[in-house]
Amino acid sequence: MEWLLGILVVIVIVILGVWLFIAQQGDAEVKFLVDNRTAFTLTEVTKEQAVFSCQVPFVNKGPQDGTIMDCYPRHLLPQEQFDATELVSWIALVKSPRRDGYFEALIVPKTTGDTVEITLKFIAKNGDIRTSMADMVDFTLDIVYQIVARSEWYITKERMTVTATELIQALEVGTANA
Amino acid sequence: MELELIPVKTRILTSKDDIVDTIEKYAKDKIGPDDVVSVAESVVAITQGRLTSPEELKPGFLAKVMCRFVPQKGSLSSVYGMQAAMNVEGEWRMAFAMVVGLLAKVVGRNGVFYELAGEQAALIDDVTGTMPPFDKSIVYGPHDPNGVAEAIKQRLGCYGAAVADVNDLKRAAVLGVSSELQPEKLAQILIDNPFGNASQRTPIVIIKNYAKVAAKATA
Numbered sequence: 001m002e003w004l005l006g007i008l009v010v011i012v013i014v015i016l017g018v019w020l021f022i023a024q025q026g027d028a029e030v031k032f033l034v035d036n037r038t039a040f041t042l043t044e045v046t047k048e049q050a051v052f053s054c055q056v057p058f059v060n061k062g063p064q065d066g067t068i069m070d071c072y073p074r075h076l077l078p079q080e081q082f083d084a085t086e087l088v089s090w091i092a093l094v095k096s097p098r099r100d101g102y103f104e105a106l107i108v109p110k111t112t113g114d115t116v117e118i119t120l121k122f123i124a125k126n127g128d129i130r131t132s133m134a135d136m137v138d139f140t141l142d143i144v145y146q147i148v149a150r151s152e153w154y155i156t157k158e159r160m161t162v163t164a165t166e167l168i169q170a171l172e173v174g175t176a177n178a
Numbered sequence: 179m180e181l182e183l184i185p186v187k188t189r190i191l192t193s194k195d196d197i198v199d200t201i202e203k204y205a206k207d208k209i210g211p212d213d214v215v216s217v218a219e220s221v222v223a224i225t226q227g228r229l230t231s232p233e234e235l236k237p238g239f240l241a242k243v244m245c246r247f248v249p250q251k252g253s254l255s256s257v258y259g260m261q262a263a264m265n266v267e268g269e270w271r272m273a274f275a276m277v278v279g280l281l282a283k284v285v286g287r288n289g290v291f292y293e294l295a296g297e298q299a300a301l302i303d304d305v306t307g308t309m310p311p312f313d314k315s316i317v318y319g320p321h322d323p324n325g326v327a328e329a330i331k332q333r334l335g336c337y338g339a340a341v342a343d344v345n346d347l348k349r350a351a352v353l354g355v356s357s358e359l360q361p362e363k364l365a366q367i368l369i370d371n372p373f374g375n376a377s378q379r380t381p382i383v384i385i386k387n388y389a390k391v392a393a394k395a396t397a
Contacts, residue, residue: 022243067306069314105306105314148232148305152257
């Protein structure tokens with residue numbers, strides 16, 4: 001019976017060892033630092049539309065590499081609250097900009113990070129973006145992202161507020177500089 | 179007479195495409211009887227529909243534990259890369275390979291896991307390993323690469339064909355060749371990755387004058 005007990009002890013030690021190894025290994029922990037975002041600036045303007053962008057850093061604080069499989073903005077600006085424009089939004093890496101709304105899956109090595117650019121394109125329903133933006137309101141924008149790493153994938157989000165003041169100011173400054 | 183490597187640009191290929199038809203469409207007029215046609219293995223696999231995604235996989239206990247023992251840069255280091263490989267090579271085969279591989283490592287022998295775990299364990303590309311829209315997919319190695327190479331040779335009337343896995347890190351492996359070609363020799367020719375990066379969309383590389391240069395070398 002002693003040999004059986006010995007085998008059981010070895011099995012328990014192996015299981016404990018594996019568990020400890022995994023526990024100390026940890027996993028990726030990707031976070032968008034919305035509090036550190038830049039203010040929106042005007043990047044394009046015509047009579048009918050205005051395009052604004054801001055930059056948001058993100059980091060992988062975890063001890064393992066992680067992959068951002070997908071990332072997209074979700075603006076919460078219902079017509080009940082503001083109906084003067086249509087709004088289109090997208091996210092892209094600052095270092096590899098694109099306008100198709102597609103986010104190419106990206107490995108974020110442990111303890112590193114990068115920066116995304118969020119773009120908001122307002123299109124005036126009455127054909128005049130300046131008068132349409134005059135009554136702009138503060139609204140919420142979620143950065144929604146899907147992470148996969150050592151453990152199972154998940155979707156999470158960080159919430160930020162886009163203020164009417166920064167958009168109107170950016171429109172005025174951008175137009176004055178144009 | 180020297181070898182010349184000619185990359186051929188295509189549109190993004192999908193599982194709706196046939197790789198031999200594609201080569202004929204994009205490269206037929208550039209290919210001669212002395213040439214070897216090489217094609218990127220991941221693109222062959224995609225045209226064969228050999229891909230899956232994390233959303234389609236349900237990782238088991240073994241995958242969750244075993245992926246932890248693979249260094250981070252490897253495709254099997256993610257739980258989904260590991261599960262995808264297990265689905266084709268078998269969970270217990272890979273578990274056995276992992277145990278033996280770890281023991282072999284203790285005595286200083288690396289690479290045993292990949293020797294025992296099966297071909298797909300080494301060929302699988304995890305998410306981010308391929309160009310959009312397949313960057314969110316896990317791409318397996320191609321099926322029957324020798325058969326694919328032979329089919330290309332027969333259809334295009336070239337000297338030979340190969341299915342190759344090449345990257346910018348000066349690593350080249352030829353997975354399949356048509357008859358009478360030497361994989362090691364072709365890997366050496368392709369070592370500088372003439373396929374370029376994914377965004378260049380050149381999954382076909384024609385090795386011009388291969389037969390003449392080979393004949394001259396042996397004369």
